[in-house]
Amino acid sequence: MSHIHLPDGILPIAWWLGGYIATFIILLLILHKMNRFEATSRIPRVAMAAAFMLIAMSVPLGFIPIHLSMAVLTGIIVGPGLGFVAVFIVNFILSLVGHGGITIVGLNTIVIGAEVLVGAYLFRSFVRNFSPARAAFFSVVPAVILSLVLMVGIVGATAGYGEALPVCEHDHSHEHDHEHDNSHRYEKEHEYVKQNGKEDDRHHVHDHISDHNQDYNNSDGSNDGELNEIIQDVHIFTLTGWGALGVILLSGLVLEAGVTSLIVRYVNSIRPDMISAIGVNDINYFEDHNSERFED
Missing domain, CATH: 1.10.287 (Helix Hairpins)
Known part of the structure; x- marks a missing residue:
């Protein structure tokens, strides 16, 4: 929902270059602190989650002018660190097919990566008191809202708030x-x-x-008069203006949370280890896993 679709040449160089610098710093920190066994064992999961996220972000829903991202699901399945890496890979591939410019990859990684990080850590907290499916639903809502705020703030400060609307x-x-x-x-x-x-x-x-x-x-x-005029062009079903915009955003939020919750529920029913590995401390989980393997 919060993917920046601006083409190259719109954002000032300071913005997109800063996005790349921040993204590479975060990637270096993640890779530096990552456990080698953790990274190796989760490569298939990263590939699976990235592919699913790539499909979700490439296909619009049709009945509402947005697409899902499945970013929080990626963080739940592979962890926040590798989830951020997967987001960078997905955004880079999408930029090659015109789904946002190549210069926007860094900022898009920051925006959606924040959704992955917040969602994954919230899931770790919520899963102690709720079922994995409910924990996933509750984790998606604030994570998506945060990424939407970041996206609207970046686009509004550079290209105008009208460019942040779900219809163009x-x-x-x-x-x-x-x-x-x-x-x-x-x-x-x-x-x-x-x-x-x-x-x-x-x-x-x-x-x-x-x-x-x-x-x-x-x-x-960027001015209120023109922004209100642009918003009046937003429509869905019989609604227009702010009402239509609210329905679009709320529908996308509920769909993102609902689909994530259903997938987590299904994965937990057939492979609970994929969920439990994220619901507890990753380091302790893999250390215990290694010790049990060596004892056997």
Whole structure:
């Protein structure tokens, strides 16, 4: 739900470069502190979780304009550290197929990686008092809300809050109308310059078009009036505006939590060791596992 879909060239270099630097620092810390046996034994799980997350983030739901991420599920199955690594791999692959620019990979990893980390650690806490399925549901809700806040904050501070909305049809229509109006205006003003033959008018036309383009580029939905106007274009079923936006976000949140809960319940019924390994302290679990293997 909280994946940033902006193409390359939108975010300032300081933002996307900072995202890459922060991501690589976190990856280095995770890999440095990771137990070698833990990493080796969970590689198949990481591949499975990453593949499932890749499919979920690539396929929109259809009836609501969002897609699931299954990020918390990844953290539950493989642990928070390897879950963060899987998020980076998935985001990099998605960027190669146009699902967000290559420069957005770092920030996307921070946003969805935060969802993995928070969700996995909350699950470890909740599973002591609830069943794994309920613990998974309760873990997804705050984790997804956190990642949504991070995504909206990043996109709003750089490209405008309108770009953070779950639907973007209005952006394309506005851009098309702008290009059409600008082309028509240029033709009329160019004809005027051709008839009068004044160089000063030619410079005036250039300056006027440049100012108009600048004004359009700066109108990114960051002001309240334009943001409200953009939100009014959001619709689902018979609802429009803020009501539709609320239904979309709530539906996505419930679906993400519900699907994660059902999968955790199923996995726990056939492979409870995959869940119990995350529900307790990982280091103690693998140390006990190693000691039992050596004693046998």
